[in-house]
Amino acid sequence: MKRIAARPLFWLAALLAAYLCAPFIASVPQLGAADWAHVDWNATWSAVGVSAASASMASLVILIGGVPLGYFLARSNSRKVAALGFMVQLPLALPPLTSGVLLLFLLGPYSGIGRLTGGTLTDSFAGIVLAETFVAAPFLIIAAKSAFAAVDPVLDDVAATLGHHAGSRFFRVVLPVAWPAIRAGLALAWLRAFGEFGATVMVAYHPYSLPVYTYVVFGGQGLPAMMPLLLPTLAIAIVCAALSLYSRRQNGATELENEDAAVQPVGPPPAAEAAPLRLALRLTRHLGAFDLDVSWAPTTRRLAIIGPSGSGKSLALRLIAGLEPNENGMLRLGTTDLEELPPERRQIGYMPQDYGLFPHMTVAQQLAFPVDADAASARYWLEHLGLGKLVGRLPSQLSFGQRQRVALARALTRHSQLLLFDEPFAALDTPRRRRLQQSLRALQREIAAVTIIVTHDPDEAALLADEVLVIETGRVLQAGLIDVVYEQPASMRVAELLGLHNVGEGVMREDGMLEIGAGLRVKTAARSIAAGQRVMWRVSSHALTASADGPYAGTIDAIELRRGERYIRVEIGGAHFDIASEDSRLRQGTQHRFAIETAGVSVWAAEAVRG
Numbered sequence: 001m002k003r004i005a006a007r008p009l010f011w012l013a014a015l016l017a018a019y020l021c022a023p024f025i026a027s028v029p030q031l032g033a034a035d036w037a038h039v040d041w042n043a044t045w046s047a048v049g050v051s052a053a054s055a056s057m058a059s060l061v062i063l064i065g066g067v068p069l070g071y072f073l074a075r076s077n078s079r080k081v082a083a084l085g086f087m088v089q090l091p092l093a094l095p096p097l098t099s100g101v102l103l104l105f106l107l108g109p110y111s112g113i114g115r116l117t118g119g120t121l122t123d124s125f126a127g128i129v130l131a132e133t134f135v136a137a138p139f140l141i142i143a144a145k146s147a148f149a150a151v152d153p154v155l156d157d158v159a160a161t162l163g164h165h166a167g168s169r170f171f172r173v174v175l176p177v178a179w180p181a182i183r184a185g186l187a188l189a190w191l192r193a194f195g196e197f198g199a200t201v202m203v204a205y206h207p208y209s210l211p212v213y214t215y216v217v218f219g220g221q222g223l224p225a226m227m228p229l230l231l232p233t234l235a236i237a238i239v240c241a242a243l244s245l246y247s248r249r250q251n252g253a254t255e256l257e258n259e260d261a262a263v264q265p266v267g268p269p270p271a272a273e274a275a276p277l278r279l280a281l282r283l284t285r286h287l288g289a290f291d292l293d294v295s296w297a298p299t300t301r302r303l304a305i306i307g308p309s310g311s312g313k314s315l316a317l318r319l320i321a322g323l324e325p326n327e328n329g330m331l332r333l334g335t336t337d338l339e340e341l342p343p344e345r346r347q348i349g350y351m352p353q354d355y356g357l358f359p360h361m362t363v364a365q366q367l368a369f370p371v372d373a374d375a376a377s378a379r380y381w382l383e384h385l386g387l388g389k390l391v392g393r394l395p396s397q398l399s400f401g402q403r404q405r406v407a408l409a410r411a412l413t414r415h416s417q418l419l420l421f422d423e424p425f426a427a428l429d430t431p432r433r434r435r436l437q438q439s440l441r442a443l444q445r446e447i448a449a450v451t452i453i454v455t456h457d458p459d460e461a462a463l464l465a466d467e468v469l470v471i472e473t474g475r476v477l478q479a480g481l482i483d484v485v486y487e488q489p490a491s492m493r494v495a496e497l498l499g500l501h502n503v504g505e506g507v508m509r510e511d512g513m514l515e516i517g518a519g520l521r522v523k524t525a526a527r528s529i530a531a532g533q534r535v536m537w538r539v540s541s542h543a544l545t546a547s548a549d550g551p552y553a554g555t556i557d558a559i560e561l562r563r564g565e566r567y568i569r570v571e572i573g574g575a576h577f578d579i580a581s582e583d584s585r586l587r588q589g590t591q592h593r594f595a596i597e598t599a600g601v602s603v604w605a606a607e608a609v610r611g
Contacts, residue, residue, distance in 0.1 A: 024234075027227070034227035047213035048232050054125060054209060055193035058132040062140045062189050067175070067182060070144025085145070092138045096198020099135050103203050127204030132193035139192055143185020147178035157323045158356030160343040163371030163414065172369075176360045191237060277301070277334035277417055279450050283319045284329045285312075292316065292474035300481075301450045304465030306458060306497060312474040313454040317420050320452070321350045333418055333450065344371070348418040349411025349449075353426055355403050357395040363406050364391040370414040381409035400428060401436055408443065419451045425460065437463055458498040462486060470494050488604045489536070501578040502539040506603075507532065514603055520552075520573030522596055526603040535603050541567070541580045543600020550595035556588050570594065 073085045091099055105111060107130060109119035121127050151174055159169040175182075197211035205212060214229045280297040292312040305313050318324045320331060322343035331338040338346050350356070357366060367378040382388050385405040395403060404424065411419055424440070425433040441464055444451055453464045461468050461482070468485050470477045477497070478490040489495040495503040506516045508529045514522045514537055522539070529535060554572040561567070568579040568586045572594060579586075586592065 030227050033224060035224040036228060039228045043213065044229060047208045047210040050207050051194050051210040054128040054132055055190050057129045058136060058193045059186060059190040061133050062137045063186055066137055066140040067144050070141050071148045073145045074148035088141055089138045091135050096135060096196065097202060100131065100199035100202025103131055103134060103199060107203065123204050123206050125207060128200055128209055131199040131203040132196045135196050135199050136189040136193040139189040140185040144182050147181035148174065151177045154352045154356050155358060158350055160323065161321050161348050161350040162369060163344045165344055173358055194236060277450055280332045281320065282330040283316050284327045285315060285319060285324060286327060290474060294471060294476055296469050296479055298467040300466040302444055302464065302466045303451065304453045304455060304461035304468045305471065306455055306461045306468055307471040308456060308497065311472045313471065314422050317422050317452065317454050321348060321420055322346050347416055348420060349416040350420045351407045351424060352422045355407035357403055357406060359395055362392050362394055363387060366406055366410050367413050370410065373413045374415065377415065378413040381412050385409050404436060417449055419449050421453045423454055440464060470497055487602065502541060504537055504575060506535060506537050508535055508603065514601065517574040520575055522601055523598050524601045524603050525598055529603060529605065533605065535605055538602045539577060539596060540600035541578050543597040544577050544579050545595055546583055546586060546592045547595040548593055550593035552594045552596065553591065554594050555591050556586055559588055
């Protein structure tokens, strides 16, 4: 259903639109009254040629200098650069005649530059070009600055990890992405230069440009002579305005039937590593009030970093990729010291949340983009990942699952030894997320690359990693094998971040008795922990059962469904437990007796498992 704007807004918009269109409508009846017989067409077309040529020359000068200046202004936060940005926009605020006077101070026959050039910069074609450049340049500079500011910096980062140096990244990624907006600004700059009168008439009255010639004819012949001169101007203005609004249209994402289908083996990947490499790192970075200091030496190749928002997970990934400076840190992959290499030489695949596909490149171009892309490997992964029919599509024509596979194939075409995933499934609904997780897990089994998944989802970490690093506020809370960390979290905070239930702190008593909370004691099989020592404990959700003659009295607090399984939350002696049970007698608010199997109670000293 269409949304209608508020009535006052509609009428205000209509009023201004009517006023802006009215002069064009009013000129139509004047076509018949125009003095066509006395038009000097030679002089008219000469003036049109001067204006078109000078506007084109000025636009070329503006393009050559304005694009780098717009990029510089967009990427710098310096106050001096901000002041420069203000200065280069001043011509927009100046009356054109004022601009002309200022240019005479600089270029006039009595200025230093004027005397040096013999006065050739005024009353000449060069003077027209200089005047038009001064008044029209801000249009392109502002457009370029806005265009470059809108380019996602992640695209530049991804291009760096694919082996491209700064110059190559600018011309092959950043500039093409920003070009549609720059092109519109260039068209407006050309149009502004073509129609410039005030500054031009002050600096270069001769040769006549079209606006100056129009002024001269109006002064000598009056209004009837104007329409023949206005027609070229109107036609050119309409063409330029249309060009400024033009942009390439891209189709919406196309969902294919088997977009999230599981990866099917089609033979061994080319040039696969026989023995997986091992990663060792120390990451240190100071950013304002935040400090990251993480050390990790995992022994497997499927890794995950988990932590809450703001814990430094994504920053850690950027440090590993070489996109941020690792201050006094260390990073080794096998025998290679990655810390000594810039990002373009680290032989890694870095995949942000949206996978960093370049919007102006087709699938085939994406796979050919890495500096050391292997054509045979590209063909293999196209077939293996079901991308063969998508090679001519742009990212906007791909589903999310297809984009993930293209990004993976792009990284694997250069035999990347390290794959970095930053929250790869955060934006997906649950069914699709599960399918893509399973697909990635299948692919992990086939490749020898070390993979690091950054996530806040403990289930995702458990599925896609063999080892996990748990961090918060830039510090390691625990690191180790998935089974160890999930079975024996080092602290209640780790248990909370991993979404674990039936975990708590207690005190060991004599004969393997564990004291939980206010007087609740549970028998354990632990005999090696001394009485009086504080420990952490975990009770399996299947170890606690409702039993008429059970030794513990409990009250049902809540009932939850987790992935279709019924869980009962029960309070016993001040402690809360989750029980997996389909017993319909266990309803919220009811009281029952419970038994706890000794074999289902785990006890450990938290300090012993810290990473």
